[in-house]
Amino acid sequence: MVQIKSFRGIRPDKLLAKDIASLPYDVLNSEEARELVQNNPHSYLHIDKSEIDLDPNVPPYDLSVYEKAKENLTLFLDKGWLKKEKKDCLYLYELTMNGFSQLGLVTCTSIDDYLNGDIKKHELTRKEKELDRIQHITYCNANTSPIFLTYRENTTINDITQQWIQEHDVEYDFVHSYEVRHKVWVIDDQIVIDQLVQLFKEDVPSLYIADGHHRTESAVKVGLNRRNQIGDTPDAPYQSFLSVLFPKNELHIYDYNRILTLTVTEEHLERIANYFYIAPKGKKTYKPKKSHEFSMYYQGEWQQLILKEKFLIKEKGTLKLLSAALFQKYIAEKCFNITDIRTNQQIDFIGGIRGLNELESLVDQAKASIAFALTEATMDDLLTVADNHEIMPPKSTWFEPKLLSGLFLYDLESN
Template structure:
């Protein structure tokens, strides 16, 4: 039973949505963020990456960074850049990338659903990243970036949402600088809201697709507020966090590729022989980079040439939801035993390249500062759901979702 809850969103004025909406804070560094905002005083990066309005030398975890984020939210509200909905609502949010649409429901999710594993996870989180977002939420008093959730497709939920879209004018409709179209509708009809709430009560589980750190931080702030308010009822806003919930059949996961700095003391010939223990290696004769066409195949770029790797049967365990993941196979049978990458979360010799950057980026990295690259077949959404249902944790950088949800379109006030 999943809880969805309407809320009085703080959101951009209709004329400013395209200027306010920003990519998530964690897909760019401070220097890139400063460049993005220099001609846009409305960008929500002034809140999510508020160091852009402070000296470049400032520590990202300085209290002034969080205070500036709060100051900028207040300023946006006072000057009308952001407005608060008069009534509680749910929202529909459609993103279209390369002709492919995906439509989610913007609502509040319950911190109790998170604690009770109705909202399921598949990643470990890092304490320092959690601490940063805890302070950001606590000081600003807002959830500023929605958690990307998914659920196993339910025909009736999709029907209700699609019917509403057809019969109502959108609140926002714009094309972002990356070519992705963002369209949103406000559901203010109480009957439709109640119908959607009842439909989601029949959904057994929600799954975090992206945003584990934001989710964990939002829940932690909620628990902190409960500690300060011993007589809480459960109806207070801090008991809920901002989310967008998409049906599983509409999501696309891109490849998440790997580059490694050296061959762990081997020369190319020794390395290739070690790889052949668990993989069949074939020189790729096609044009351009090799993109794996099915599970358990990998591309490898070494010494200016692409190779196709195929996992041998003795290392494939399709009955195990974790061991059948390609990123797990590569980690357990090549990155760790051959290249010495024991913990890819902390090892500085490995880096990860999202599929949105293209496979040519792997070649560029090898020619610039790395030695070998691996192209991956994308993890499937059902793999993610199976791992989550089993209570397992996926290897780091297993999934790259596109398009990215924009921050700043919907904010949740904790009070």
């Protein structure tokens, strides 16, 4: 069973919420972020990607970047653009895209639940990315963006949250990037807060990281470091980290496709033919339908690849049958000798929200030599892999819509 708690959130002034809210730091590069903040001094990117306010030649992990983040956070607080709640609250955060909505509970979750395996992961992390967020949290003395968590849906929790949004005024309501509508409600009734805390404690056995493995590891390590320095005080703010909890039945995973930038040779194509049945599909985009099926775009043409039975029969279990796992083994490794897709510079990853036309465009413009479309994992796949204490291949899941940053912060010093 999992622990959640209310907190005094730091959040935008109601009139500035849309201007402050920004896409997450890790879906934008510095150049894109600099362009987005032009004529918008309120953008949270000044805190979340503070290198945009420094010389472009400053290395992204230089200490001056984190010092600037701290300086900008202080500025936002001093000007009243961000304000700290006067009492402990929970929040409801609804995102609506293409007619589908997901409603999450904004709360704080326990680092002990993560350490004990009650908050489960499905991806590995990279040390340099962990260290980046550790520095960012440490300098800002706050969890500056929430972790995207999920859980198996619970009817009683759903009834309580739906009743709240029907009976109370919305705090924020605006449309942001990619025409996603964002709505926030404040739960400030202690009776309702206590009900939700108790329900998660009694009826929700596990939480699962959907997106934000690096932020989770970083937040936990900051908490452990403060335990060692300050003491293991049970209710200290550093014992928890900021999260948004969504029921899994409301979430949608998109495909996460691959492009290669290496020179494709006849030997590469012969290897593909050795492992796959190949069927030409012409110039019209073709989306694969099963995990052992891929679409390949090369030299202006689409082709269907189906893994041959003699290889497929060897793969057992949810993890090995994921499209990303089959791609890694039979295409990346066996056909192109790419053994570590986390670090290899000849492979890149394209979120399915951008569509198959994006793959065509990248190849046609010679920004990639060949592209592969995969099938998306399911939420049940993710939970099964995590429950089995297994790790998905890198870049297996792409969630949309993205949670915006800047709507909620968690102060680690005085909460």
